[in-house]
Ligand code: MF3
């Protein structure tokens with residue numbers, strides 16, 4: 001948990017940049033296909049097809065036994081929702097896509113949440129706050145700071161709105177493996193945790209509940225929902241720390 005980050009060299013960062021761009025290209029394609037009436041398995045098929053086209057491997061499929069390439073989480077589902085042919089998007093839903101690929105031995109990982117058709121103002125606000133929390137966290141990914149500075153920036157922004165950050169899932173280092181040290185919690189104290197230096201690559205991923213942060217895992221063994229069934233949103237970028245500040249690798 002307090003393990004040190006694995007520093008990446010410039011050539012490794014170049015590969016991670018490509019891997020993460022491919023992830024975001026695929027996420028944007030999925031996002032553009034969001035509309036009422038589509039079942040969530042259709043996004044899995046799209047993601048697999050795009051992986052083939054771009055000659056990359058999906059990073060999640062088979063990871064710790066997860067059976068799909070994509071995580072699709074609706075409404076009160078926080079993360080790790082599984083694609084299903086009998087799960088149909090409806091107007092007003094919010095849907096999170098979490099996706100990763102392996103390119104030349106390195107992993108890209110990113111996530112975003114979008115509305116299906118017209119969504120409530122409450123849902124709109126939750127998406128805005130969660131995405132802004134991600135950028136507040138990213139802004140602390142600077143040489144000399146510590147992981148806790150990122151965590152605190154995310155938590156304090158989210159809690160200003162009466163929302164809560166999920167505690168039982170965290171961001172992470174990323175590179176040859178999807179999950180590398182250090183853990184990047186979305187809650188914590190400034191000045192604590194591992195030190196950040198140039199060449200550290202982090203997947204920063206606030207998961208926010210409009211209600212309580214308590215989590216329940218559904219019968220399928222994967223889908224994480226808010227225990228009080230309140231809405232939840234998730235945004236994630238993979239970021240490298242450089243002498244010029246954070247560079248978002250999963251940015252088009
Ligand atoms: N983005 C998630 C993470 O970083 C995806 C993992 S899903 C799994 O933990 F299925 F691969 F476990």
Ligand code: CO
Nearest residue numbers: 109203205236
């Ligand atoms: Co991640």
